[in-house]
Amino acid sequence: MPSLLCYGDSNTWGSATVTRPDGRYGPAERWPGIVRAALGPAWLVTEEGLGGRTTVSDDPVEGAEKNGLAYLLPCLLSHKPLDVIVIMLGTNDLKARFNKSPWEVAAGMAKLVELAKQPQFGRAGKPAEILVVSPPPFLPLTEAHAEMFAGAVEKSPHLAAEFRKVAATAGLRFFDAGSVIRSSKVDGFHLDPDAHAALGKAIAAEVTRIAL
Numbered sequence: 001m002p003s004l005l006c007y008g009d010s011n012t013w014g015s016a017t018v019t020r021p022d023g024r025y026g027p028a029e030r031w032p033g034i035v036r037a038a039l040g041p042a043w044l045v046t047e048e049g050l051g052g053r054t055t056v057s058d059d060p061v062e063g064a065e066k067n068g069l070a071y072l073l074p075c076l077l078s079h080k081p082l083d084v085i086v087i088m089l090g091t092n093d094l095k096a097r098f099n100k101s102p103w104e105v106a107a108g109m110a111k112l113v114e115l116a117k118q119p120q121f122g123r124a125g126k127p128a129e130i131l132v133v134s135p136p137p138f139l140p141l142t143e144a145h146a147e148m149f150a151g152a153v154e155k156s157p158h159l160a161a162e163f164r165k166v167a168a169t170a171g172l173r174f175f176d177a178g179s180v181i182r183s184s185k186v187d188g189f190h191l192d193p194d195a196h197a198a199l200g201k202a203i204a205a206e207v208t209r210i211a212l
Helices: 031-039 068-079 102-116 152-170 193-211
Strands: 003-008 044-049 084-088 129-134 173-176
Touching: 003 031, 003 068, 031 044, 031 193, 044 068, 068 102, 084 102, 084 193, 102 129, 102 152, 129 152, 129 193, 152 173, 173 193
Parallel strands: 003 044, 003 084, 084 129, 129 173
Antiparallel strands: none
16 A cells, blocks of 8 residues: 655644634545545555644744654654655744755755655655655734744745745655635635645646656
8 A cells, every 4th residue: 555644734734724623624635535435445545744843843832842853753664654744844943933945944854854854764665755845935924923924925925936946955856835826814824724725636637747
């Protein structure tokens, strides 16, 4: 059975912009669940989303467990062998307290893919295929988030170009989520249900192309 890992932040975990129990979309609504349904029962799809997860930074406010690089190794070891790894991070790196440029956010993604493409995590000594996904740009933020993400609205449109360079340098596949979805107007950075559906279908198509 081919195995797919979806590694990301609250937009992989399923933070809801509409009323849902515990503020989380159900398994069938989240984009990894849409991928699972599209690929069918022949695939094992594992969701690894965590709200606030960064690429490589400990969060001095929310905790060191938000560091995506620190958790990636045990995650890969837990779920190997893997055929495809989808990584969509970068949104939380744009919090003002990290003071990162788009290039620096992409440098964090580069560290993640450097680890993930090691042969030990793939099947039969072959590295897993990796799909680097840039998150959609921010929309105008609510008052509750404007200070936390100061500068993110201006920086976020540049992530796709920087992530594309990272993927090209590493010889990996790239997908710009902003080409098929937009962030929610509710808060400016999470995803509405229709965005999860569209993103899941698009990523499933990318995975299918990879697996052919």
